[in-house]
Amino acid sequence: NAGVTQTPKFQVLKTGQSMTLQCAQDMNHNSMYWYRQDPGMGLRLIYYSASEGTTDKGEVPNGYNVSRLNKREFSLRLESAAPSQTSVYFCASSETGPGGHGYTFGSGTRLTVV
Amino acid sequence: AQKVTQAQTEISVVEKEDVTLDCVYETRDTTYYLFWYKQPPSGELVFLIRRNSFDEQNEISGRYSWNFQKSTSSFNFTITASQVVDSAVYFCALKGGATNKLIFGTGTLLAVQP
Numbered sequence: 001n002a003g004v005t006q007t008p009k010f011q012v013l014k015t016g017q018s019m020t021l022q023c024a025q026d027m028n029h030n031s032m033y034w035y036r037q038d039p040g041m042g043l044r045l046i047y048y049s050a051s052e053g054t055t056d057k058g059e060v061p062n063g064y065n066v067s068r069l070n071k072r073e074f075s076l077r078l079e080s081a082a083p084s085q086t087s088v089y090f091c092a093s094s095e096t097g098p099g100g101h102g103y104t105f106g107s108g109t110r111l112t113v114v
Numbered sequence: 115a116q117k118v119t120q121a122q123t124e125i126s127v128v129e130k131e132d133v134t135l136d137c138v139y140e141t142r143d144t145t146y147y148l149f150w151y152k153q154p155p156s157g158e159l160v161f162l163i164r165r166n167s168f169d170e171q172n173e174i175s176g177r178y179s180w181n182f183q184k185s186t187s188s189f190n191f192t193i194t195a196s197q198v199v200d201s202a203v204y205f206c207a208l209k210g211g212a213t214n215k216l217i218f219g220t221g222t223l224l225a226v227q228p
Binding site: 031033035040041042043044045048050058088090092094102103104105107108 | 164205
């Protein structure tokens with residue numbers, strides 16, 4: 001089925017380790033997003049990419065970097081993981097431009113930093 | 115600034131009861147879009163409904179109904195005759211007309227007891 005694919009689904013890191021979360025969509029959407037979900041906080045936007053070649057900070061970008069590799073792929077990198085980055089990470093995609101375009105979400109990556 | 119408030123953190127009902135989930139939003143945009151998403155225990159985010167700011171008609175879909183009132187900046191969600199399968203976290207979200215960024219509320223955990 002068409003959609004948003006995230007890998008890995010689960011990951012445990014030690015403090016200070018680095019890793020990259022991968023996200024790919026096959027819906028030909030221009031815009032892609034990374035959110036984190038924490039208890040009681042809802043989903044908060046980390047970074048987004050309105051179109052291929054552009055990225056912008058969201059609400060909570062510190063400690064993260066992103067790469068819009070091509071139209072399909074948008075990766076999130078933790079250079080030096082911290083326990084505060086323990087969270088569930090969701091990637092999403094949508095059409096670009098004004099309008100009520102809904103988001104399609106991936107199934108999430110549960111990351112634990114110890 | 116845009117904001118979504120879901121004041122109800124947790125709601126517990128017994129099966130077949132009706133339940134309303136509240137959502138209050140803030141935006142300065144004249145054009146905006148409101149969404150509800152469901153997150154069942156399996157963790158994925160499921161799109162339920164989108165409503166634009168020009169359409170204040172209430173909507174009904176089976177046991178689900180949505181009441182959009184611009185005068186009170188609210189977009190409430192009612193489940194009639196709740197079922198155990200309705201147990202989930204429900205998120206209300208807002209997107210301004212000129213942006214692709216979707217702002218989420220903190221979610222309401224609904225527990226439907228048999």
